[in-house]
Amino acid sequence: MHILILGGDGYLGWPTAMYFSNRGHDVTVVDNYFRRNACTELDVGMLYPVPTLLERARIWHELTGREIKVVIGDLKDPEIIRSFFNGRVSYQWAVNQGFTGIPATVIHYAEQPSAPYSLINYKYANITVANNLLITNNLVWALRDFSRDTHVIHIGTMGEYGTPNIDIPEGWIEIEHKGRKDKFLFPRHASSLYHTTKIMDTDLLWFGVRMWDLRVTDLMQGPVYGMETEDSAIDNRLMTLFNYDEIFGTIVNRFVTQAVVGYPLTVYGKGGQTRGYLNINDTLQCVHISENTPAKKGELRIFNQIMETFSVNELAEMTRRVGAKLGYEVEINHLENPRKESEEHYYNPTYQGLIEIGVKPHYLTDDVMEGMFQVVANYQSNIRKDVIFKGIKW
Ligand code: USQ
Numbered sequence: 231m232h233i234l235i236l237g238g239d240g241y242l243g244w245p246t247a248m249y250f251s252n253r254g255h256d257v258t259v260v261d262n263y264f265r266r267n268a269c270t271e272l273d274v275g276m277l278y279p280v281p282t283l284l285e286r287a288r289i290w291h292e293l294t295g296r297e298i299k300v301v302i303g304d305l306k307d308p309e310i311i312r313s314f315f316n317g318r319v320s321y322q323w324a325v326n327q328g329f330t331g332i333p334a335t336v337i338h339y340a341e342q343p344s345a346p347y348s349l350i351n352y353k354y355a356n357i358t359v360a361n362n363l364l365i366t367n368n369l370v371w372a373l374r375d376f377s378r379d380t381h382v383i384h385i386g387t388m389g390e391y392g393t394p395n396i397d398i399p400e401g402w403i404e405i406e407h408k409g410r411k412d413k414f415l416f417p418r419h420a421s422s423l424y425h426t427t428k429i430m431d432t433d434l435l436w437f438g439v440r441m442w443d444l445r446v447t448d449l450m451q452g453p454v455y456g457m458e459t460e461d462s463a464i465d466n467r468l469m470t471l472f473n474y475d476e477i478f479g480t481i482v483n484r485f486v487t488q489a490v491v492g493y494p495l496t497v498y499g500k501g502g503q504t505r506g507y508l509n510i511n512d513t514l515q516c517v518h519i520s521e522n523t524p525a526k527k528g529e530l531r532i533f534n535q536i537m538e539t540f541s542v543n544e545l546a547e548m549t550r551r552v553g554a555k556l557g558y559e560v561e562i563n564h565l566e567n568p569r570k571e572s573e574e575h576y577y578n579p580t581y582q583g584l585i586e587i588g589v590k591p592h593y594l595t596d597d598v599m600e601g602m603f604q605v606v607a608n609y610q611s612n613i614r615k616d617v618i619f620k621g622i623k624w
Contacts, residue, residue, distance in 0.1 A: 232256045232330045233521070234314055236305055236365065237339035238298075239283040240265055242385070242454065242513050245470050246337060248461035249514045250521075251296045256330050258314065258321075259283065262304040264342065264361065265471065265478065272347075274475035274617045277457075277487065278609045281467050284323045289467050291325060299324040305340050306361060308368040315376035332377050335521050338384045340365050341431075345389070345422035345569070346477045346622040355423050362427035363434065370438035378442055381524035383517055384435060386448040387428045388506050388536060388579065392419030393572050398579035401448065401532025421571045422624070436530050443528040447520045451513065452506035452536040455482030455594065457605060459511055470510070474606075475617035482507065482594070484618070485545055486602045489553040489560045491613040499567030501543035502574040506536025506581060509592040516584050523587055533583040537591040552599045570624040 233250050237243045238259020251257045261283055269276060281289065287298045300323040303310040313319040317329050341362045342348065348358040366384075373380055391398045394417070403416045415436065420426040438444040462468040473479040474487035476496075485495050508516075516535050525531040540548075546562045553560035567573065585591065592598070606613075 231335065232258070232333045234333035234336045235259045235339065236311075236336065236369070237261055237341065238300070239263060240339055240343070241471050241473075242510070243339045244283070244286065245459045245462065245510060246339070246514060246517055247298050248290060248468065249459065249518065251290065251298050252294065252461055253518075258299040258301065258330060258333070259287075260301040260303055260305065260310065261340070262302065268347065269473070269478065272477060274473065274477055275612070275614050277472040277474060277606065277612055278469070280469070280471050286468060287323050289465065293464055297325045299330065305365045305368060308371065311365075311368045312372045312376070315372050315380075333380055335381045335383060335524070336369065337517060337521075338366070338369060338382060341385070341428070342424065344477050345424045348422055348424035348427070349624050350622055358424055358427055363430055366431045366434045370434055370444065373444055374438065374442045378444060379527070380445070381521070382435065382444065382446045383520050384431065384446060384448045386432055386450045386532070387425055388450050388452045388534060389420055389422070389425035390418045390429045390432065390450060391416060391579070392421055393504070393575040393577055394419065395576050398534070400534050400580055400583045401450070401530075421569070439528055439530045445525040445527055445529060447525045447531045447533070449516060449520065449533055449535040452508055453480040453482065454508055454510050454513055455480065456510040456598075456602060457483070458601070459514060474613065476619050476622060481542065482545060482599075482602075485549040486599065486606050487613055488618060489549050489558050490603060490606045490610055491615060492558070493615055493618050494561040494563035495546045495549060496619050497542050497546050497562055497564050498569060499564065500573040501546065501564060502541050503571060504539050504541045504575065504577040506534065506539050506579055507594060508535060508537045509594065509598070512537055512589065512592055515589050519584065519588050534579050534581040535584060536579065536581050538593055539577060539579070540594070548594070548596065548599060552596050552603060555596070556600065556603055558603075565619070568621045568623045
């Protein structure tokens with residue numbers, strides 16, 4: 231199967247590329263180094279240096295004999311995405327330069343993924359809106375024009391639903407109004423501009439499904455933690471990007487890094503904010519199972535991609551407990567919340583769909599977090615305290 235990964239250099243994109251390549255798929259990745267360039271521009275650093283995408287593909291080939299084809303390009307340019315479907319693609323790195331055929335699956339990670347980034351100021355807001363919406367729209371049109379049968383796996387976000395005071399289903403809700411019933415996308419209430427663009431993405435994809443019978447799986451993912459996967463274990467140079475700064479770092483990765491470097495844990499506000507979490511290895515599993523059981527023609531299939539829920543306070547307590555076991559004295563600090571979000575709320579999402587089709591969850595246990603402490607501790611001298619909290623306000 232030919233699998234095309236949009237955003238193949240990112241935190242999830244590169245591990246996904248290795249995962250499918252290792253399972254014998256023909257994998258092509260495309261990326262414009264948005265994340266790396268943004269980290270350089272904003273001077274937020276990363277835990278360890280990561281070879282370029284071209285270098286990583288070469289290393290992967292040397293170590294495994296397998297090939298991940300690479301295209302460096304900006305998917306906001308419609309011609310780049312169309313080139314994968316009309317046979318005009320030109321690879322920057324590939325052993326076999328020939329056209330690999332139309333992708334059976336496209337995994338779409340090519341998004342500006344940070345809520346704080348989208349709210350730095352109007353310029354970053356515009357970058358987020360332009361990047362996320364144009365890429366999704368370009369993808370929809372390329373499929374409409376050349377390959378309506380290709381299955382799209384899009385990474386959505388649980389943040390599209392927000393934190394409503396009612397249970398959250400997997401994507402859809404049946405509403406009875408004045409004696410009549412119909413099924414709709416569950417009402418959405420994003421609490422950042424980034425999350426709002428993901429709602430708009432879902433709408434673009436849903437339009438493509440209704441108009442042109444596209445096949446789409448939208449995975450509503452919660453914050454992901456971890457950095458090691460089975461495939462990266464063969465060589466440190468294959469490890470994925472790891473951010474711990476306020477802009478691109480997600481909470482579990484940040485808390486472990488803060489604990490290791492002796493920075494008081496940055497709990498925003500009361501810390502009752504509850505979200506659904508998942509291990510990076512479960513992202514790979516969920517995407518793989520979705521690829522194996524594609525959405526039907528004219529179907530927008532939505533799964534909630536989380537394995538368990540935690541409040542910020544629970545994560546801080548766990549970090550303190552695991553840190554103490556390893557000899558770190560971890561302090562917890564409640565900062566004034568720079569974000570506009572509910573700090574105490576009802577949260578009851580459904581997340582059975584992926585488990586029903588075969589996903590076996592990895593949970594965030596003390597042992598799993600201890601493993602993360604050990605990896606982060608290896609790079610302790612690289613950690614910059616000045617990027618941990620600057621207070622980007624909503
Ligand atoms: N938080 C803290 N302290 C911190 C960092 C975060 O209390 O130092 C709180 C935030 O206020 C929020 C929660 O922890 O209530 C999660 O924050 P996060 O930065 O880990 O995650 P978020 O901004 O929601 O975004 C991340 C990814 C995004 C993905 C989303 C899934 O960056 O790409 O879509 O998780 S979800 O949160 O379910 O929308």
